[in-house]
Every structure is written in C-alpha cells, then in structure tokens.
Amino acid sequence: MAEKKERLEKILSNLGYGARKDVGYWVRSGWITVDGKPAKAASQKVLASQVMLEGKPLDHPHGLTLVYHKPLGAVCSRKEDGRLIYADFPERWLGRKPALSSVGRLDKETSGMLVLTDDGALNHQLTSPKHDISKTYAITLAEPLKGHETEKLASGTLMLDADDRPCKAAELEVTGENTANLVLHEGRYHQVRRMFAALGNHVTALERIQIGVLSLDSLGLEAGEYQTFESDKLLQMVVGL
Secondary structure, eight states: OOOOOEEHHHHHHHBTSOOHHHHHHHHHTTOEEETTEEOOOTTOEEOGGGEEETTEEOSSTTOOEEEEEEOTTOBSOSSSSSOBGGGGSOGGGGGBSSOOEESSOOOTTEEEEEEEESOHHHHHHHHOGGGOOOEEEEEEESSOOOSOHHHHHHTTOOOOTTOSSOOOOOEEEEOSSSEEEEEESSOOTTHHHHHHHHTTOOEEEEEEEEETTEEHHHHTOOTTOEEEEOHHHHHHHHHTO
C-alpha cells in the first residue's frame, strides 16, 4: 500500500509521541524536520517516512508487530494490578493508535512466546480457527504421566468442566516422566491446565514455546526480550513459507 501524506500532528500523536498540541511547540523549537528541512507547521501534510524528531526517524511509523518472550508473573492486560508486559516496551508504544495488543493471552503463571501487533488483519489470521495456527506448550506436571494421555488427547473427545463441546484433537509428545510438549489447535480459557486437570493431573509449570512452526528458541529471546517484524514477514515465518 502506497504511503500517504497526513497532518504532522496526527502522525506524531498516533505514534504515541505526545498530544497534538505538543507538536506545534516542537515545530517552533526546530525539533522536527521533513525531508531534511525544518517542519513548517503542525498542520503540514507529510509522509511519515520523511519525518525526523530530534534527528531520529519515527518509531515504526507504518505499523508495529513483535514477538515477545513473556516472563512469569507478567500480565497481558493494561488494567490489572501487578507487573504488566508493557513495562518491557518503550512507554510511547502505549499511546499508539491503533493500539498495540497481544494476539491472545498468556496468564500470569504462564511464560513464553507472545505476539503483539497493531495490525488487525494479522491478529485475525493468527487467531481465526479457519487458519489453524497451532500453539505448542512445554508442560511440567505434579504427577508422573500414566500412559493414556497421548491417546486421550488425540481422540478429540476430552470434555472440560463447563464446556459444551469436547476439545479438538491435540498432539502430546512425552519428554520425561512428568514433562511433555502439547500442540493445540484451538484456544480456550486456561485450556492446558484444564485439560490435565480433566486427566487427573496438575500443571506446575507452563511455557508456550512455539506458534505455528516458529519457535522461541529459534529467535534466541530471553525472558522480557522482544524482536520486531514486518507483519507479512512474521506471518510467513509462522506458517513456514
């Protein structure tokens, strides 16, 4: 899509740099240049790619998508108490319009791979059931596996409390006496924990290690770190193109 000109004050406000009223002051102070020349007015129509603020190009002016290694104890909501995932990102990202939001959520006691984006189309592609983007979790259990879990999870017949339909078939790879990797093809509230509760066990540690074919290990991200991507490039990596 071709870049279009917009009012300077709108661009900077939508990217979270400050209120529109601030932009006039920045223009008068000479902090903003457009194509190498001092900006004329906050109302000036410009291309975002030509704007520099205090000698620096604007931060992801055409959309923001990232993969984040969510640490234990961090919450995805912007309103809950406690440590928010957004504390690991530049503060101005909280003011972006459209808003940066997580693609699905990981609860406070779950760590691992989380995509955040302001691209609504990408969010839909990664979460819509028709696209079948799998999620893989590394699980540690309180009790040893009994041997029947792989077949039961693959059967597509496991019912969870309060649900009116069984879980979709899921693939379990046993990695130890009480550890395994589980591939899901749907997303329900606290699904992994509820599935093992239904099987008579209790999840003590849970980490999302892969989305589609893109693994957290391949990105080399430590807890709290993130990497930004173009939306189409990330989608290609997730589906293996």
